[in-house]
Amino acid sequence: MKMPDKETCPIFDINVHLGCWHNQRLPYTSPLQLQKKLNSLGIRKAFVSSNQAIFYSDPEPGNLELLNKVKRYPLFVPVPVFNPNIPNSEEILRKYSKLKIKIIKLFPSFHNYSLNSEKIKSVLKFCLLEGFIILIQMRMEDERLQHPTLKTNPLDIDKILEIAEMYPSLPIICLSGYFNECVRLAQNSSNIYLDISFAERLDTIKALLDVIPLSRIVFGSHTPFFYPESALLKVESSEIPLCWKEHILYKNIETLMEER
Amino acid sequence: MNIIDIHVHPELEDQDYSLTEKMIGLAKRYGVKHICLLGDVLHFGYDPSEEQIRKINDQTIELVEKWSDFFFGFCFLNPKHPEEFMQQEAGRCFKNKNFKGIKLEVAVNARNKHVEKVMRIARNMNIVVLLHSWSTEIIDNREHQSDPEDIAYLASHFPDVKIIMAHVTSARERGVLAIKPFSNVWVDTSGGQPIAGTIEYAVEKLGSERILFGSDAPGRDFSAQLGKIYGSNISEYAKRSILGENARKLLGITDG
Numbered sequence: 278m279k280m281p282d283k284e285t286c287p288i289f290d291i292n293v294h295l296g297c298w299h300n301q302r303l304p305y306t307s308p309l310q311l312q313k314k315l316n317s318l319g320i321r322k323a324f325v326s327s328n329q330a331i332f333y334s335d336p337e338p339g340n341l342e343l344l345n346k347v348k349r350y351p352l353f354v355p356v357p358v359f360n361p362n363i364p365n366s367e368e369i370l371r372k373y374s375k376l377k378i379k380i381i382k383l384f385p386s387f388h389n390y391s392l393n394s395e396k397i398k399s400v401l402k403f404c405l406l407e408g409f410i411i412l413i414q415m416r417m418e419d420e421r422l423q424h425p426t427l428k429t430n431p432l433d434i435d436k437i438l439e440i441a442e443m444y445p446s447l448p449i450i451c452l453s454g455y456f457n458e459c460v461r462l463a464q465n466s467s468n469i470y471l472d473i474s475f476a477e478r479l480d481t482i483k484a485l486l487d488v489i490p491l492s493r494i495v496f497g498s499h500t501p502f503f504y505p506e507s508a509l510l511k512v513e514s515s516e517i518p519l520c521w522k523e524h525i526l527y528k529n530i531e532t533l534m535e536e537r
Numbered sequence: 538m539n540i541i542d543i544h545v546h547p548e549l550e551d552q553d554y555s556l557t558e559k560m561i562g563l564a565k566r567y568g569v570k571h572i573c574l575l576g577d578v579l580h581f582g583y584d585p586s587e588e589q590i591r592k593i594n595d596q597t598i599e600l601v602e603k604w605s606d607f608f609f610g611f612c613f614l615n616p617k618h619p620e621e622f623m624q625q626e627a628g629r630c631f632k633n634k635n636f637k638g639i640k641l642e643v644a645v646n647a648r649n650k651h652v653e654k655v656m657r658i659a660r661n662m663n664i665v666v667l668l669h670s671w672s673t674e675i676i677d678n679r680e681h682q683s684d685p686e687d688i689a690y691l692a693s694h695f696p697d698v699k700i701i702m703a704h705v706t707s708a709r710e711r712g713v714l715a716i717k718p719f720s721n722v723w724v725d726t727s728g729g730q731p732i733a734g735t736i737e738y739a740v741e742k743l744g745s746e747r748i749l750f751g752s753d754a755p756g757r758d759f760s761a762q763l764g765k766i767y768g769s770n771i772s773e774y775a776k777r778s779i780l781g782e783n784a785r786k787l788l789g790i791t792d793g
Binding site for chain 1: 556559560563566567671672674675676706707709729730731732733734738754755756757758759760761762763764765767768769770
């Protein structure tokens with residue numbers, strides 16, 4: 278089991294969260310604890326979003342709280358939670374664009390909208406023109422283990438594929454998809470990227486690479502909901518060339534960011 | 538570290554052993570010394586016939602004989618079958634000294650009267666029973682699925698039979714508390730996502746000696762499942778116990 282040299286291969290984690298959660302006693306709820314944990318594992322950049330912002334009627338104050346919390350910690354790249362249903366959503370997007378924030382995270386299951394609605398189409402059109410990257414959080418928890426009175430439904434894969442086809446130059450990173458969902462999304466699109474946090478099969482990475490191009494797999498751990506060691510071990514234990522591991526661990530995300 | 542994986546399912550379609558050989562190779566990569574094979578328990582659905590049970594156990598027997606230094610076996614039973622058949626089937630499996638217990642899946646809930654027949658056999662043979670368990674708060678289907686509370690009920694009625702409750706990830710805090718009073722119940726860590734905090738909580742409430750490592754491969758990956766243990770904030774002693782020592786003691790495995 279080998280990993281690339283930590284000095285030359287930083288790890289970028291695309292799927293990190295900060296804050297409390299109603300259905301799980303999360304570890305590392307402060308930015309200092311979270312940074313310490315992720316740094317100890319060689320993670321050098323963490324794209325983090327706010328758990329509280331998901332549930333605020335207007336996510337923006339939650340995003341600003343996160344920004345203030347993590348600004349002293351170089352590990353974190355704050356990713357705003359974006360709800361296209363709020364009345365000033367276009368104004369918010371324009372603000373992000375001016376601030377050169379070119380990445381937003383969607384939570385369609387939590388914000389109760391369909392990915393093929395007219396509203397989301399106009400948002401995605403703007404994002405395409407302004408060079409954004411879209412993250413779609415497919416789930417936060419295994420549906421079988423949700424709180425019995427606070428349940429969300431899995432996303433409709435067809436609708437994700439529909440928007441990917443509609444905007445083929447818009448990079449869409451789907452987070453927390455199960456193995457079969459990842460395969461279907463990647464095989465039926467050219468602009469959907471997948472993280473590895475929920476995908477699991479015997480020899481996960483090799484199994485994914487048997488059917489998905491290397492360029493579409495990115496490292497995501499879903500920390501602190503999951504033990505980040507699990508995602509790292511998936512990569513570490515796979516018998517693939519070290520240069521392929523580098524692509525999964527940071528180069529694929531870096532390339533996407535550089536293109537923005 | 539010599540790891541014992543208490544929860545792995547072979548697949549009946551693996552006629553050429555390619556999957557089995559792949560699993561062995563991968564497991565050894567992680568330092569897994571032994572695997573307990575539980576049978577391809579859902580191959581014929583929830584309620585397999587006697588003939589189907591025999592087929593499933595035939596494969597486990599075959600694999601345990603072929604890789605006798607690596608595999609241990611569990612005899613798969615359907616509690617709805619007559620006690621005489623189940624006794625014969627257990628006897629057939631336990632002719633091989635590498636068989637270590639009985640496996641029950643989802644034919645009936647653990648409170649069902651039929652399960653008592655299995656527990657009597659286990660008591661008479663002094664062997665452990667590993668039961669599937671999953672919280673039904675969301676998934677329902679309690680006729681077949683067993684909540685940790687159902688496992689606790691069974692344990693209270695058979696205090697002299699050792700029970701392994703599968704899938705502590707699904708049991709979560711309430712499930713751990715449900716079985717805590719019953720010292721004849723162990724939990725395995727197999728299956729589910731690597732939910733942070735699960736292992737720490739189980740160790741805090743049960744003590745590390747009642748927790749056994751399991752992967753639920755090949756549906757799951759050794760990496761993600763071992764990551765639960767390696768990533769948990771527990772002592773090195775607790776990790777060693779969970780990864781192998783507890784299974785060694787419980788199942789009477791003397792090598793390694």
